[in-house]
Amino acid sequence: MSNTPRPLWNPYVAGVLLGLGLLATFLVTGNGYGVTGATTLATAAVAGKIDPNTVAPHTYLHNLYEAGLNRWIVWEVVGLAIGGLIGSVLAGRFKFQIDGPTQAGRTLRLILAVIGGIAAGFGARFALGCTSGMGLSGSATFAAAGFLFLIGFFIAGAVFGQLMKGLWK
Secondary structure (H helix, E strand, O other): OOOOOOOOOOHHHHHHHHHHHHHHHHHHHOOOOOOHHHHHHHHHHHHHHHOHHHHOOOHHHHHHHHHOOOOHHHHHHHHHHHHHHHHHHHOOOOOOOOOOOOOOOHHHHHHHHHHHHHHHHHHHHHOOOOHHHHHHHHHHOOOHHHHHHHHHHHHHHHHHHHHHHHHHO
8 A cells, every 4th residue: 555645536526426425315214414413312312311300301302312322313423434434544544633724733723623613513503404414405405494504604614714814824
């Protein structure tokens, strides 16, 4: 095996394959892509294990806790993580590193990652779906919410990209 990483995929080929994978997911499972449902299930499961009285008065969380983690969306996320790991290893691109703005130190990169993760998680729950669930799967079914989500996603990305561009010089 060579130490040189394999080139990245052509984005058009990757986009077509992503769309075909989404179509296959709809046909096989009856569901589209999504991630935030799995994290919500995991949150309810952990909270319920720590203190069942925490989730008991909340119908939404209690129903998720009772449903357990053996759901298609949890397995999708597990497969996504394993597939991503295998793909990065096979492409020679796997490495442990803290990535981020080139002008930011390690601590600032970690702080920005935590803030960005919290904002993305809050936004996904507020929008009732993440980029893959609401954006890809929603717009694939021609749901107006999917297209509205994507418009907001790209606007937010452009705004925060401009705000943070000084850290990437």
